[in-house]
Amino acid sequence: MAxxxxxxxxxxxVQGVTRxxxxxxxxxxxxxxxxxQIGAGRVVALRGRSGSGKTTLLNCIGGLDRPTxxxxxxxxxxxTRLPDRDWVRLRxxxxxxxxxxxxxxxxxxxxxxxxxxxxLAGVSRRERQRRTEEVLTLMGLARWMEHRTFELSGGQQxxxxxxxxxxxxxxxxLADEPTGELDSATGQQILTxxxxxxxxxxxxxxxxxxxxAVDVFxxxxxxxxxxxxxxxxxxxxxx
Numbered sequence: 001m002a003x004x005x006x007x008x009x010x011x012x013x014v015q016g017v018t019r020x021x022x023x024x025x026x027x028x029x030x031x032x033x034x035x036x037q038i039g040a041g042r043v044v045a046l047r048g049r050s051g052s053g054k055t056t057l058l059n060c061i062g063g064l065d066r067p068t069x070x071x072x073x074x075x076x077x078x079x080t081r082l083p084d085r086d087w088v089r090l091r092x093x094x095x096x097x098x099x100x101x102x103x104x105x106x107x108x109x110x111x112x113x114x115x116x117x118x119x120l121a122g123v124s125r126r127e128r129q130r131r132t133e134e135v136l137t138l139m140g141l142a143r144w145m146e147h148r149t150f151e152l153s154g155g156q157q158x159x160x161x162x163x164x165x166x167x168x169x170x171x172x173x174l175a176d177e178p179t180g181e182l183d184s185a186t187g188q189q190i191l192t193x194x195x196x197x198x199x200x201x202x203x204x205x206x207x208x209x210x211x212x213a214v215d216v217f218x219x220x221x222x223x224x225x226x227x228x229x230x231x232x233x234x235x236x237x238x239x
Contacts, residue, residue, distance in 0.1 A: 009076065010037040011172060011204050012061055017070030019056050019227075030056040032227040033070070038206060040171070043198045043217060046208045048224035054208035055176055057224070061206070062095055062174045063087035075171060092121045096165030096203075100177035102157045106150040110141055110160045113149060114167050121168040135163040138200070139193065155186035159193070166197055173197070175207045184213065191217040 019031040031053045038044050046054045059065035061072055063082065072080045075094070082090075091097070104113050111132055118128040136145050139159040149157055158178060165173050175194070179187030194205050195217045207214055215221050215235050223231040 009040065010073075011040040011075055012036070012038040012206070013073040014057070014061065015071045015073075017057070017060055017067045017072065019053075019060060019065065020068045030227055031060070031067070034227070034229055036222065036229065038204060040204055041198060041202050042219045043195055043205045044207070045214045045218040045221045046206065046224055047210065047212070047214070047221055049210060052224040053227040054210075054224055056227075058174050058176055058206065058208045062097065063090065092117075093168055094170050094172065096168070096170040096173040098158070098161050098165050098173060098175040098178050100180040102149070102161040104149040104157060104160060104164075107148055109146050109148050110136060110152065110156075110163070111145040113160055114164045117164045118167050123168070131167055132163075135167050136160070138197075139163045155182055155189065158182065158186075158190055162190070162193060162197070166201060166203060169201065169203075171202075171204060173203055173205045175205060175209075177209055177211075178207060179209065179211050179213070187211065188213060 014034055014036040017031055017034045018029065021028045021030060034057060046057060048054050056065060060067050063079065067080060071078055074090070079090070105116070108116070114132045114136060115128050118131060123131065133145070136142060139162060141156065141159055141163065144152060144156060149160055152160065179190055182190065191214055194207065197203050198205050207218070218235045221233045221235055222229050
């Protein structure tokens, strides 16, 4: 089994996970017995070509998909077959998501997009205001808080998405191709922010990507091919 390498209790543990999709009479395996452990406070990359199983594995860890077989643990709790209502609570409080295409409300301001996430998490108005300003400032968006998201650049929109994801102080962020629609310079800025968040907030960040630029910023890089982990490298992650 691949290990979290910082010697701490793993925040995520995946054991023997398979995922098979049925299309008409065919069975299409997306994951083929994946074992993985991720230590708390790490930046970890899942790298591979399209179709290698990266997104499927991310979705099985975050409860957006269910494994066909195998088990997933999160924060020491076996979560593979949790009811949907329990997954909703985890995703509001303990697990944040960042996607390739920013799922933002375009007519809401940057502030309102972040505030909504905190409101769903049951945070008080005063704390919502304080935390919203804190995370948008952390993302370098202090001057753009009142701008509606359709008025922002792609990189700025991705920063709003990250601010929204970290606002409830989750212990884990799952990022699916977060730099896929950005130019290389903006993508590196986003990866630098992820590194900063891991250090400042103590958040574990798991990134599914085909972008080799992530290797410099990650503590570990796992390589997927045909639904299997075929290698792992430790990185001299950028500070």
